[in-house]
Amino acid sequence: MKSEKIPQNLPRHIAFIMDGNGRWAKKRFLPRKAGHREGVKAMRKIVDACFSLDIPYVSLYAFSTENKNRSEEEVRSLFSLIEEYFTKFMGEMLEKGIRITVMGDVSYFPENLRNTISEAIEKSRECTHGTLNIALNYGARDEILRAVNAAVEAGQKVSAEEFARLLYTADIPDPDLIVRTGGESRLSNFMLYQSAYSEFFFSEVLWPDFNKKHLYEILNDYALRERRFGKVKS
Ligand code: FPP
Numbered sequence: 755m756k757s758e759k760i761p762q763n764l765p766r767h768i769a770f771i772m773d774g775n776g777r778w779a780k781k782r783f784l785p786r787k788a789g790h791r792e793g794v795k796a797m798r799k800i801v802d803a804c805f806s807l808d809i810p811y812v813s814l815y816a817f818s819t820e821n822k823n824r825s826e827e828e829v830r831s832l833f834s835l836i837e838e839y840f841t842k843f844m845g846e847m848l849e850k851g852i853r854i855t856v857m858g859d860v861s862y863f864p865e866n867l868r869n870t871i872s873e874a875i876e877k878s879r880e881c882t883h884g885t886l887n888i889a890l891n892y893g894a895r896d897e898i899l900r901a902v903n904a905a906v907e908a909g910q911k912v913s914a915e916e917f918a919r920l921l922y923t924a925d926i927p928d929p930d931l932i933v934r935t936g937g938e939s940r941l942s943n944f945m946l947y948q949s950a951y952s953e954f955f956f957s958e959v960l961w962p963d964f965n966k967k968h969l970y971e972i973l974n975d976y977a978l979r980e981r982r983f984g985k986v987k988s
Contacts, residue, residue, distance in 0.1 A: 773936030851883030
């Protein structure tokens with residue numbers, strides 16, 4: 755089957771905007787948190803599939819700076835899912851040699867969650883099989899402003915390379931492919947600086963329904979794209 759063909763010419767860095775959890779739940783007359791819980795299951799399978807293909811960098815948009823404005827109940831349920839994910843699956847990640855990195859301002863998170871996140875980052879620091887980069891309380895405008903202010907504080911003009919090192923993704927290459935599920939075609943404040951030459955794929959599938967078959971279809975589509983990075987075809 756075409757979709758099950760192991761894709762060639764894989765991205766080095768794939769990023770996911772995991773949209774559609776709420777609608778998935780609504781369609782089933784379930785609370786939104788049930789959609790997020792199902793979203794975590796999909797997330798685990800997709801992350802596994804990416805690392806099994808030896809894609810070295812995977813980024814996930816798990817909690818945006820704007821998500822803070824959702825109801826207290828939903829924010830709390832997202833916090834507890836993130837906490838559960840880090841505690842339950844950390845061992846698995848370490849066994850697989852996956853380094854965890856986080857981008858975003860986690861100072862806003864409750865102390866127990868901050869400690870769990872720091873522990874995961876610390877324990878996995880030396881892992882080399884792959885990097886799972888999770889966006890938590892992340893917003894690209896916020897990230898760019900922080901970098902600009904850091905440069906201003908240092909009192910020196912910066913080159914593009916130096917500026918990139920002031921971003922959360924300092925040691926992570928730019929995403930080659932950004933996938934957004936849930937039928938919306940926008941970036942929603944995700945990796946605005948890093949996505950200058952990224953390829954995009956917008957899928958109608960709601961995130962909890964997104965599976966390996968959908969991933970392979972997208973990777974096969976990506977493999978056929980011609981990336982010119984602003985240059986003419988050689
Ligand atoms: C968008 O769906 C999804 C989110 C705001 C949260 C994504 C989070 C997870 C999948 C789980 C938590 C993450 C980790 C790291 C354990 P939506 O709620 O905006 O859906 P809708 O557009 O259908 O309402």
